Amino acid sequence: MLHFVVNHVQQDEALIAAVNWEGKTCRFISWPRPSSHVFHWAMPAYVGQSQGRLCCMGGDIEGNSARVTIWVLEDYDKEEWVKKHTVSYSHLFGISRWQPGFDYNVVAIHPDRNLVFIVVRR
Structure with missing residues (x-):
């Protein structure tokens, strides 16, 4: 499966599309969201696989504090x-x-080894 981020314009939601080798969309996976509405979630910056699991990296903002968060899809x-x-x-x-x-791109991720490879454009 090929996984990539798509933006559902009507619902203003980022989704992860899974496409098979024939180019047919097999499913959409929701990006993780916290239960609290305090956070403003950004679109995922990266989707990839590590050790057979889907990994995502994105940002969230709480007040004036912006963070990078890494998630792993434990149960597909x-x-x-x-x-x-x-x-x-x-x-x-x-x-x-x-x-x-815009300012950086994620090249690869290995969440269990605390490694993220980022290309910074500045």
Whole structure:
């Protein structure tokens, strides 16, 4: 399966599309969301696989604090996401806010080894 991020414009929601080798969409997977409405969630910046599991990296904002969060899809059929890591943008990049896809791109991720490869455009 090939997984990539799509934006459902009508619902203003980021989804992960799973496409088979024939190019047919097999399913859509919801990006993890917290139960609290305090957070404003950004679109995932990266979707990939590590050790046979789907991994996602994206950002969230609470007040003036922006963070990068890494999730792993532990149960593909039930869409059970587990948060593996969270780090503030200021700790990671030295400034408070960056825009994924504009200021940086994620190249690869290995959540169990605490590795994220990022290309910074500045």
